[in-house]
Amino acid sequence: MSNTSPGRARSTLAARAYTEPAWFQSESDRIFARMWLAVGRASELAQPGAFITRDIAGASVIVVRGTDGRLAAFHNVCRHRGTRLCVTDEGTFAGSIQCAYHAWTYGLDGALLAAPQMDAAPGFDKAHYPLRPAACETWDGHLFINLSDAPPTLDEQINGLPERFAPYGMQDLRMVHRIHYDVATNWKLVVQNYNECLHCPVIHPLLNRMHHYLGAENMPSSQTYCGGAMGFKDGVETLSTDGKRRRAVLPGLGERERNLVNYFAIYPNFLLTLHPDYMMTITIWPQGPGRTRLVAEWHFHPDEIAKPGFAYEDAIEFWDRTNREDWAISEQSYQGISSRGYQPGPYSAREQQLWEFDQFVVKRLTGD
Numbered sequence: 001m002s003n004t005s006p007g008r009a010r011s012t013l014a015a016r017a018y019t020e021p022a023w024f025q026s027e028s029d030r031i032f033a034r035m036w037l038a039v040g041r042a043s044e045l046a047q048p049g050a051f052i053t054r055d056i057a058g059a060s061v062i063v064v065r066g067t068d069g070r071l072a073a074f075h076n077v078c079r080h081r082g083t084r085l086c087v088t089d090e091g092t093f094a095g096s097i098q099c100a101y102h103a104w105t106y107g108l109d110g111a112l113l114a115a116p117q118m119d120a121a122p123g124f125d126k127a128h129y130p131l132r133p134a135a136c137e138t139w140d141g142h143l144f145i146n147l148s149d150a151p152p153t154l155d156e157q158i159n160g161l162p163e164r165f166a167p168y169g170m171q172d173l174r175m176v177h178r179i180h181y182d183v184a185t186n187w188k189l190v191v192q193n194y195n196e197c198l199h200c201p202v203i204h205p206l207l208n209r210m211h212h213y214l215g216a217e218n219m220p221s222s223q224t225y226c227g228g229a230m231g232f233k234d235g236v237e238t239l240s241t242d243g244k245r246r247r248a249v250l251p252g253l254g255e256r257e258r259n260l261v262n263y264f265a266i267y268p269n270f271l272l273t274l275h276p277d278y279m280m281t282i283t284i285w286p287q288g289p290g291r292t293r294l295v296a297e298w299h300f301h302p303d304e305i306a307k308p309g310f311a312y313e314d315a316i317e318f319w320d321r322t323n324r325e326d327w328a329i330s331e332q333s334y335q336g337i338s339s340r341g342y343q344p345g346p347y348s349a350r351e352q353q354l355w356e357f358d359q360f361v362v363k364r365l366t367g368d
C-alpha cells in the first residue's frame with residue numbers, strides 16, 4: 001500500500017481510496033467504529049432525560065442524561081425484535097425509553113423495565129436484555145462516543161490537547177448557531193482541505209485578508225490528530241467579516257492565544273477551530289464514498305451572549321462563506337479524483353500533514 005518510491009515525491013492516494021464502496025466500508029469498520037467520535041456538546045443534554053441520537057458507521061446511538069445526571073450512550077435498537085427506538089435527532093425522554101412496536105420499556109440507564117406478554121416465554125429474564133451500551137466520554141464540554149467493544153481511553157486519542165486548549169475554557173462556551181451542509185465529496189477530502197492553507201489565496205479572498213497563508217505553526221502530527229496555529233495579519237483581531245472583534249477575548253487566554261487561531265483535525269470526524277473570542281466546531285458524518293454531511297456550530301462565552309446587543313452574525317457569515325468555498329472545491333476535487341483521467345499526484349513539502357493523514361488511514365485499514 002506504500003505510495004512512495006525512492007527519489008519521487010510522496011503522492012496522493014489511489015482513486016479507489018476515495019471512490020470504492022469496499023474501501024469506504026473498511027474505513028467505517030476500522031476507523032469510525034473503533035475511534036472516538038465527536039457527537040455534540042454535553043451542555044445540549046442539560047436535564048435528566050435529554051437525549052440526542054446520532055447515526056454513524058452503520059450504527060445509530062442514543063446519548064442520554066440519566067436520572068443520576070450521568071451521560072450514557074446506547075445502541076438505538078430494541079432488544080425485542082430490533083426496532084429503532086428513537087427516530088428524532090434530539091428531545092427529552094419522560095423518564096424512560098419505550099419501543100413503538102410492542103412497548104418494551106427501558107430506563108435511562110438502559111435497563112429493561114417492562115416487556116409485555118413475555119412472562120410465558122421460557123427462561124425469559126428482563127435482566128438479560130438491557131440496551132446495548134456504547135462508550136461515552138466528555139472532554140472539556142465535547143461529547144464523544146466509541147462503538148468498539150474494547151475502546152481505548154479518549155485520552156489516548158486526544159493526548160496533549162486537553163493541556164493545550166485548557167485556556168479556552170471550552171466547556172463554558174455555549175452553542176449559538178448551527179448549519180448543516182450536505183457535500184458531494186469524500187470525507188477525507190474535507191479533512192485534507194482543512195489541513196492546508198496553500199489554497200487560501202486562491203479559494204478564500206476574505207480569509208486570506210486575515211492570515212499570512214504560509215504562516216502556520218504546525219504541531220508534529222500524531223496518529224490521531226493534526227493541527228497548528230495561524231497568526232493574524234496586522235490590524236486583524238479575529239475571524240469575522242471585517243477582521244474586527246465584537247466580543248471580549250475568552251477569559252483564560254494569554255497574549256499568544258489572543259493573536260491566533262488554532263486549527264485542529266481530530267481524527268476521524270472532528271474539526272476544532274479556536275479563535276480569541278469564539279469556537280467553531282465541525283463534525284463529519286460520512287454517508288458514502290462520495291457524500292458527506294457536515295455540521296458546523298459556533299460557540300460563544302455566556303457572558304457575551306448575555307450582553308444586550310450581543311453580536312455573532314459576523315463570525316457565522318465569515319465562516320459560512322469560507323466553509324462553502326471549501327465544500328465547493330472539495331466537491332470539484334472529488335469529481336476529478338473519481339474520473340478516469342486521475343492518477344495520484346505529488347504532495348509539496350507544505351502538504352506533509354496531508355500525507356501523514358493518508359498514512360493514518362492506510363495504517364488503520366491494513367492493521368500496520
Ligand code: FES
Binds near residue numbers: 102
Ligand atoms: S421490537 Fe421493540 S418492543 Fe417489539
Ligand SMILES: [Fe+2]
Binds near residue numbers: 200203
Ligand atoms: Fe479552505
